[in-house]
Amino acid sequence: MANEIRYHEDLFAGTRAQLIARVAQKISPKRLEHVLGVEETAVALAEKYGADVERASIAALTHDYAKEFPAIAFIQEIKSSAMDPDLLNWGNNIWHGVVGAEFVKRDLGITDPEILDAIRFHTIGAPKMDLLAQIIYVADFIEPHRDFPGVEEVRKIAFADLQEGVAAETKTTLEYLVSKAVPIYPKTILTYNYWVPRYLEGVNHHR
Ligand SMILES: [Fe+2]
Numbered sequence: 001m002a003n004e005i006r007y008h009e010d011l012f013a014g015t016r017a018q019l020i021a022r023v024a025q026k027i028s029p030k031r032l033e034h035v036l037g038v039e040e041t042a043v044a045l046a047e048k049y050g051a052d053v054e055r056a057s058i059a060a061l062t063h064d065y066a067k068e069f070p071a072i073a074f075i076q077e078i079k080s081s082a083m084d085p086d087l088l089n090w091g092n093n094i095w096h097g098v099v100g101a102e103f104v105k106r107d108l109g110i111t112d113p114e115i116l117d118a119i120r121f122h123t124i125g126a127p128k129m130d131l132l133a134q135i136i137y138v139a140d141f142i143e144p145h146r147d148f149p150g151v152e153e154v155r156k157i158a159f160a161d162l163q164e165g166v167a168a169e170t171k172t173t174l175e176y177l178v179s180k181a182v183p184i185y186p187k188t189i190l191t192y193n194y195w196v197p198r199y200l201e202g203v204n205h206h207r
């Protein structure tokens with residue numbers, strides 16, 4: 001159970017309850033429920049697949065830390081940290097993970113590279129995601145409050161085969177974006193090209 005986790009790896013200078021309190025200062029109560037759902041799912045996936053449970057908890061609790069930050073904060077951070085200037089052509093959906101990781105590092109003092117990469121990749125994915133990043137990417141999509149067409153299928157797949165879960169989520173996300181005719185962030189397409197053919201091409205039993 002997530003709420004029994006005691007931090008002892010010094011990845012965050014405080015307890016889990018203190019971390020939740022810091023995050024709660026920046027996000028709405030409804031989003032905090034989502035974040036706690038992601039943590040519950042991430043911890044369950046970490047236990048199943050042998051990932052570090054403390055990292056899973058911390059990455060889950062902080063993945064949406066910057067979700068409600070104003071656009072100007074992201075724009076200033078992109079410029080002052082000399083991040084890819086193309087980021088300025090995108091918006092909160094892309095920024096809150098990719099740029100948000102910098103706020104988690106600065107505000108919360110969390111510097112663990114695995115945790116920060118898991119935050120960076122949680123929306124867009126990446127061709128190279130380690131176990132923790134895969135877990136956070138999937139947990140964000142399937143946590144118990146999520147309720148959209150296809151989520152139950154991805155839940156089942158993710159607890160049977162995590163990599164196939166990453167692929168199924170990516171395919172579902174791309175299908176949704178295409179159906180809405182919205183622009184697709186180029187790195188999301190790189191995620192698709194790496195994961196979806198590798199794990200789903202020729203797999204018919206999920207359709
Ligand atoms: Fe997010």
Ligand SMILES: [Fe+2]
Pocket residue numbers: 034038063064140
């Ligand atoms: Fe999220």
